[in-house]
Amino acid sequence: MSRIREVIVAVWDRKSGRALLILLLALYVCAIAAPFIAPYETSTQELGKAFHPPTSLTFSEGRLAVRIYQQTNKDLNLFEPIEGKIAPIHFFSRGYEYKILGILPWDRHLFTVDEAHRIYLLGSDSTGRDVFSRLLYGSQISLSIGLIGISITLFFGFIVGAVAGFYGGKTDFVIMRLVEILMAIPGLYLLLALRSALAPYFSSTKMYLVIVIILALIGWAGTSRMIRGMALSIRNRPFVQASEAMGQSTTVILFRHILPNLSSYLLVAATLSIPGYILGEAALSFLGLGITEPDASWGLMLSQAQEARILMLNFWWMLTPGVAIFITVMAFNLLGDILRDIVDPKFGINKS
Amino acid sequence: MSNKPLLNVKDLHISFGQVNSISHAVQGISFKIEKGETVAVVGESGSGKSVTAMALTRLLPESAHCKITGCIQLEEQDTLALEADALREIRGGKIAYIFQEPSTSLNPVYTIGFQIKEALDLHRPEVTDQQAEAERLLDAVGIKDPRQTLNDYPHQLSGGMQQRAMIAMALACQPKLLVADEPTTALDVTIQAQIIELLKKLKSEQEMSIMLITHNFGIVTGFADRVIVMFRGNIVESGPTDEVLKNPQHPYTQALIDCIPKLGKKQDRLTTIDYEKITG
Numbered sequence: 001m002s003r004i005r006e007v008i009v010a011v012w013d014r015k016s017g018r019a020l021l022i023l024l025l026a027l028y029v030c031a032i033a034a035p036f037i038a039p040y041e042t043s044t045q046e047l048g049k050a051f052h053p054p055t056s057l058t059f060s061e062g063r064l065a066v067r068i069y070q071q072t073n074k075d076l077n078l079f080e081p082i083e084g085k086i087a088p089i090h091f092f093s094r095g096y097e098y099k100i101l102g103i104l105p106w107d108r109h110l111f112t113v114d115e116a117h118r119i120y121l122l123g124s125d126s127t128g129r130d131v132f133s134r135l136l137y138g139s140q141i142s143l144s145i146g147l148i149g150i151s152i153t154l155f156f157g158f159i160v161g162a163v164a165g166f167y168g169g170k171t172d173f174v175i176m177r178l179v180e181i182l183m184a185i186p187g188l189y190l191l192l193a194l195r196s197a198l199a200p201y202f203s204s205t206k207m208y209l210v211i212v213i214i215l216a217l218i219g220w221a222g223t224s225r226m227i228r229g230m231a232l233s234i235r236n237r238p239f240v241q242a243s244e245a246m247g248q249s250t251t252v253i254l255f256r257h258i259l260p261n262l263s264s265y266l267l268v269a270a271t272l273s274i275p276g277y278i279l280g281e282a283a284l285s286f287l288g289l290g291i292t293e294p295d296a297s298w299g300l301m302l303s304q305a306q307e308a309r310i311l312m313l314n315f316w317w318m319l320t321p322g323v324a325i326f327i328t329v330m331a332f333n334l335l336g337d338i339l340r341d342i343v344d345p346k347f348g349i350n351k352s
Numbered sequence: 353m354s355n356k357p358l359l360n361v362k363d364l365h366i367s368f369g370q371v372n373s374i375s376h377a378v379q380g381i382s383f384k385i386e387k388g389e390t391v392a393v394v395g396e397s398g399s400g401k402s403v404t405a406m407a408l409t410r411l412l413p414e415s416a417h418c419k420i421t422g423c424i425q426l427e428e429q430d431t432l433a434l435e436a437d438a439l440r441e442i443r444g445g446k447i448a449y450i451f452q453e454p455s456t457s458l459n460p461v462y463t464i465g466f467q468i469k470e471a472l473d474l475h476r477p478e479v480t481d482q483q484a485e486a487e488r489l490l491d492a493v494g495i496k497d498p499r500q501t502l503n504d505y506p507h508q509l510s511g512g513m514q515q516r517a518m519i520a521m522a523l524a525c526q527p528k529l530l531v532a533d534e535p536t537t538a539l540d541v542t543i544q545a546q547i548i549e550l551l552k553k554l555k556s557e558q559e560m561s562i563m564l565i566t567h568n569f570g571i572v573t574g575f576a577d578r579v580i581v582m583f584r585g586n587i588v589e590s591g592p593t594d595e596v597l598k599n600p601q602h603p604y605t606q607a608l609i610d611c612i613p614k615l616g617k618k619q620d621r622l623t624t625i626d627y628e629k630i631t632g
Contacts, residue, residue, distance in 0.1 A: 168413065169417075237456060238451050238452075238453055238456040238457040239456060239458055239459040239460075241411065241451070241457075242449065242451060242457045242458075242518070242521075243459070244411060244443065245409065245411055245443055245444065245448070245449040246443060246444035246448065246449075246470075246475075246522075246525065247439075247440040247442070247444035247445055247474055247475065247525075248440075248444075248470070248474060249440060256470075257459055260459075260461040260462075261459070261460070261461060263461075
């Protein structure tokens with residue numbers, strides 16, 4: 001695995017690579033620490049404060065505080081800050097209870113305000129839920145779905161692709177034709193068909209897992225083709241033949257001699273396909289087939305932003321999940337490009 | 353002959369390709385290798401020597417539509433009739449290979465020590481102290497600092513050292529027959545001599561047979577007991593090394609020997625093989 005370490009060090013040595021790594025790391029840290037950072041739970045409602053704009057922050061007596069708003073137009077959900085009224089922000093104060101990493105119970109939060117008031121860093125949605133908190137909780141789903149999905153994809157893709165590439169001949173022919181059939185089915189329709197076929201058997205809490213599996217089932221075909229091509233070329237490298245000549249079994253050759261030599265390419269492929277999973281989940285949730293209320297995911301949050309009045313009345317904060325998706329997908333794609341430049345210098349434009 | 357030969361190949365045919373484009377790589381060859389004997393198989397590229405060596409343990413890829421017929425008797429077993437599991441026991445365990453290009457024959461992602469221990473795991477599970485055994489093997493192939501080398505990756509070694517490590521891996525399995533497929537082609541002349549010396553020394557220590565595949569008559573002299581000359585998939589001549597070199601019978605063998613540049617003999621052009629003269 002020293003090759004992977006080498007590649008990561010090479011990414012870190014580039015300015016853009018380091019920036020992207022830090023950005024992605026920050027996103028994942030925020031996702032893991034969501035309950036600590038988020039001031040409210042995903043389902044905490046405040047019906048009187050629907051479409052509350054982001055609260056502005058002020059300094060008062062050396063402490064950070066939020067301004068307090070009042071509704072000026074009930075029909076249009078318009079709010080105005082009340083002059084001179086503020087609520088101080090408490091750091092590391094007690095709030096609702098949660099579990100760190102799902103194990104240790106804790107109730108401290110990064111920041112809260114007194115219970116009589118609300119802090120909406122990115123405004124609130126149609127039932128007064130904090131968009132910032134939901135964005136954080138949503139990132140848990142949107143970000144992890146890419147990692148889990150790509151793990152399943154790589155697992156199947158590697159086994160199928162490596163077996164086809166290693167054995168070649170008829171095995172290869174049959175497997176690759178099957179893969180092509182799978183690839184010929186339009187992805188989105190297959191996604192919808194599988195989703196509706198599987199829906200009756202799973203409760204909404206398990207739907208997260210189902211979505212991952214559906215996305216992976218569609219995604220592995222392309223990956224396996226790519227791995228097959230690489231396995232085909234590594235298979236003919238003398239050290240694989242030497243290992244065969246030494247009497248090593250096929251399974252061990254596949255996992256011990258072919259897989260490690262593919263690792264850096266797999267890293268590139270994984271990084272470049274993660275955005276597909278994030279977008280896939282967003283698309284499913286947007287169509288109402290993915291994560292369901294009251295849980296949060298970026299796609300689901302975006303689907304709420306379809307309402308006409310959000311555009312008419314300029315409730316721009318409802319579109320922040322879109323920005324989050326955009327940033328994450330861009331970061332993965334750019335990181336994938338950098339990785340590919342490092343692993344395969346033939347594609348590289350800038351050598352530095 | 354009183355005791356049976358180690359390897360007895362009878363009427364071996366090897367062909368590649370399908371119906372309309374079959375190429376016959378080996379066309380009915382028979383030869384024997386005795387216990388403790390060194391046999392050199394000499395011939396130009398494409399004469400079928402490497403393919404014969406690979407066929408001994410059925411290492412030829414199935415995807416190449418390769419057909420092997422005949423009989424390969426290794427001690428009491430016919431390797432052409434063996435199941436995959438039994439075949440794996442023979443690969444490495446009884447017949448071990450050394451290939452031409454040491455730099456690519458070692459897996460770049462593992463240390464030398466790991467790869468030698470892998471060989472030990474496969475064919476000598478009874479060895480308890482693998483570290484000590486690996487060190488002993490590296491010492492036996494003449495590597496100066498075995499302990500350090502065990503932790504090195506292939507790219508940290510020179511070509512000669514890599515080939516020594518490959519030989520150590522092959523020896524780790526304690527094979528009866530060591531097939532050296534052009535073991536010195538990728539190395540420079542001084543290293544070639546060292547490797548050949550090493551193989552000679554190991555052969556006498558380990559009581560194994562060596563099948564040396566080469567196109568270079570130079571390294572055959574003083575190393576091989578017997579020479580087999582192959583040409584276009586057939587054995588055209590075989591016999592004790594000295595005899596074949598002194599008194600070649602087949603025009604191809606004569607031509608091959610004439611191709612060796614001689615010390616002290618002035619030549620404007622190097623000799624090449626005139627195929628029309630051989631095939632008539």
